[in-house]
Structure formats: C-alpha cells, structure tokens
Amino acid sequence: MSLSTKKWLRRVGVVALLLLVLAAAAIWLGLQMADRKMQRKLDIPVQAVALRDDAAAVARGQYLFQSRGCADCHGANGGGRVFIDDPKTGMRVAGPHISPGPGSVTAGYQPVDWVRAIRHGVSPAGRALIVMPSEDYNRYTDDDLASLIAWLRSMPAAQGGAAVLDLPLPVRVMYGFGLIQDAAAKIDHKLPPPAPVAQGVSREHGAYVANMCLGCHGPTLAGGKVPGGPPDWPPAARLAPGEGSVMARYPDAASLTHLFRTGKRADGSEVKVMPFESLGKMSDTDLQALHLYLQSLQKG
Template sequence: MVKVLRWTGYVLGVLLLLVLLAAAYIWFASSRMLNAKVEAKPEQLIPMEQASLEQGQHLLLTHACVECHGDNVQGRKFLEIPNVVTLYAPNLTWVAKRASDQQLAQAIRQGIGHKGEPLLVMPSESYQDLTDAEVSALIKAIRATPASGSATPARTVGPLGRIGVVNGAVKFAPEVIEEYAAAQAVDFGPKFAEGRHIAVTVCSGCHGPTLSGKEPEPGTVAPDLSVTGSYDLPTFTRLMRTGLPPDGRQLKMMTGVSQKAFRHFDDAEIAALHAYLVERAQKAR
C-alpha cells in the first residue's frame, strides 16, 4: 500500500509539474504575442485641408466608431468576457494628441496601434477598403472633436483568452485583415459600386468578407445577406433604421447597431446598399 501511495504521489507530482510548465508556456508565449510590435505600411492620405469634416463625422456614426469608442469618441469599456478578455476602446481624443495622421490611418486600415501594437477587435478587416479620402475625413473628424475625458485602461487578457491567443482562436486585427483581403464580395460593376462599398466597409465585419455569413461572436450567427434580396426598399430601410426584420423580432446584434449607427445612413446610401444586395441575391440563384 505504501508503495502504491508513493507512486501515486510521483504521478500527481509529475502531472502538477506538467500543468505548471504548460501554464508558464502559455503565459510567456501569449505575453510575447500580445506585446509584439508590427511594422505598418505607409498610408496614402489626401491633404487634410481637402478632407471633408462633414463626411468624417458621418462616417464616425455610420461605421459604428462611436458605438465602440463612445459618444464624442472619449472611449469606453465595450467588451468583457470573464477569464477571457476585457477591452476598452481608447479615448480617440487623447490618442489624436499623441499620434500622427499616418499612425491614425494605420490603426484604421491596418489594425496597428500608434505604439506599433496589433489591435484586438478592431474592424480593420472592413475598414481596409475605405478610400484615402474617407480615412482622411475620419482623421479630420477625430481631430476636430474636443479633447475630453481620460485615458482608458489597457486591455486585460485572462487565462482562457491567453490560451486562445496561443492556439490562434483569438486573432489580432492584422491577421483578420489578411483573411478578408483573400476573399472579397462580388463586384457587379460601376452601377452597384456604391452599395458594394458600403457592404464591404460596414456589413462584412459581421457577415464575413463575401457577405455569406459568419459567427461574429460565440453563439451569434450573422446570416448570408442574400436573405435581404427578398426585401423591398421600404422593408430594408426599416431594417437599417430600426434593426427589425419583417416579423418585428429583436435581433441580437443588428437591432442595437442599426439604432445606434445604421440609422444615420441617408436614403440614397440605403437604396444603393439595397440595390447591391438584391443584385447579389438574384445572381446567386
């Protein structure tokens, strides 16, 4: 009996050692990845005096920047999953005082922070297709917002999140950008270009690079947008402004983002997006 107990102790000791070694590896490997620096590419911007402040303020609303960064882009906590991650969207009025136009553009389109860090849950996979004029307009709008509030806390990644970082389940923005760049929504030519641009830079974040559906968060599936091909324009406009489909039910993500962001799209933009999605649905038949 003593011998059995002794060997049981040895086995448990070895298992404990392995667990500690695995935990140490995950901690150090994830820390290295979380603190890595990424080399950004130079951005092409138009002169700021030519950028449209009105357009930039419109993009801040329609592209859900204020939904994550808060009113007046002062920053807020926008994601908290126990033992996984706590993320604060930074106070952009503070960041703008420290970052150059190039660094702001790289954060928007490349998912790289002004200190060279890869960003988490930054929709640069969609924003990479914003035009030079649009990015310049966004930067102008951010800089035109009076600096207020305080700096937000740094991100906190818990043990489960660190495991996800190491095994690739949690991806940084530059990685997602590469995946989106390899698969794009179908181009139907100049007639539908405006609608496609809105779909790619706004809708693809939740519905995937080809708009064929995606699971943007665990347990929530954003459908293939061919479903909207059966909507007439008034029904689609109601969806965009209220987030409510024809049956009137609340949608987990769409209802909130529509009422905060998409309701700011004007009628012409909604009509252009609708025309593109209808054409896409018809061509898929």
C-alpha cells in the same frame, strides 16, 4: 475489489492525470503565444493621406464616425466607451479616448499614424491594436479616410480614458493558437487603397458600403461566430448566398432599412448584437445601395 479492477482504476487515474497535464501545458503554451502576439512588432510601410480641414471633409468624416461603428467603441464624443462588460466571463473591453482632449491616445499622431491605426490596425509603436476592427476600414478610399481623420482632429475635445482589454483565459488561449485573430493578422497590408466610388444607389457603392460588415460577418459574408465576442453572443447571420442566408427576409430596401433603423426584423423579433446605435444613422442612399449589392449576390 479485485486486482484487475484496481489495475484498471490506476490506469484510468494515470490517463486522467496525463490529460490534465496536457491541458495545463496547452493552456500555458497558448498564453505564452498570446503574449508574444500582443507584443509583436509589425513593420508595415504605409503612405499618409493628405490631411484636410474643409467643411465638406469634416461633415463626411462625422457621418462616417457616427454610422460605421466608431462611436460604438469610442463613444459619441470620442472619449472612450466600454462596449463589452460580461461579469460571467470577466470579459471587459473599452475603446480608448481619441478626441483632441487631454489624455487622448491620438495626441501627437502624425498623418502616417492615423493611416496605420485606422486602415491597418497597428499602433504608432508598431503593435497590433487587438480589438480595432480595421478589416472594416481597410478599404476606405483615401478621400473617406482623410475625411474621417478630419473629423477626429476637429471634433470637440472631450475627457476620457485609456483602452481596457480584460480577456478571459479561454479567449486569450484561443488568440494564442490563432483561433481568434486581430485585424492586423487578417488584413492584406499590400493592397493599394481602392479607387473612389461614386455615391449612389448602385451595386458598386453597395459593395463599398458592405466592407463595414466584414469584421462580424466574415470576409465572404458567410457569417458564423463573431471573432473574439463573448460566448453568449449569437453567430453573425449569413449574408452571402447559400443555405441559411437571411437575405430572403429582406426582399426590398425598405425591409433592410427597417432593420437598421429599429433593430427589429420584419416579424418584430430583435437582433441582439448588431451595433444599431451606429447603423441607424446610415443614410438612405447607403442602405439602399447595400441592399442592392447583397441581393445581387443571391442572383450570382
């Protein structure tokens, strides 16, 4: 081996070693930043909504719980549920027990705590609820928020466990560097609660329903990688106008309703990631209004 070749190999070895050191330093820094973010204290002033226990509020709250994804993470009985369990990456996430039963994380919640957790993604202690998709619920009207709370406080007591948050190293590093954000970091906490919207097949009500899509499809409904999802999850579809929008597949409300009720596109292919267990329980009015709104975006 010539002297020049040996020098070149040594230089390559030095560069490779430096790259490894830099990668290890970046991983260490990302983990430190992630820990700090998870432990950060968020002082978010919130105003409690008036608690309700009337039958209409409880019924509306039960509908919202069943159709807006709450049951997907917390279980149909509120006792908690594992909703990501990926042996390949070691990612395991479970929503905690939130029913009135013993051991519930909501035991002792004051009215303001419900608002802070659901609308802002922050625990009573001021910590970010890392996987709580509060960006989907931040725009609840006070009436709907009070109704959801009414159901959570009155639902049958169940048994359950604490939250589980086992995140693989790459996800923790990305979270540390801000490539993945928790809901508390995404939400504009200064926005006032929205004005009530009359339920009906209208663009306005459809826009209100579409707030539930923001966590996966993004704040502009442009789709893309689902934040914090396992690496094998497909990207969320583009619902907004533009190249690649899937709304051309759903020319009428019946086609979108079919998707939500069956989890299948018109051609029979399955959509793998959407929470159809909840979405299938949405009312015809909500689905028709949602379709009307999404199609109106395509028209400008």
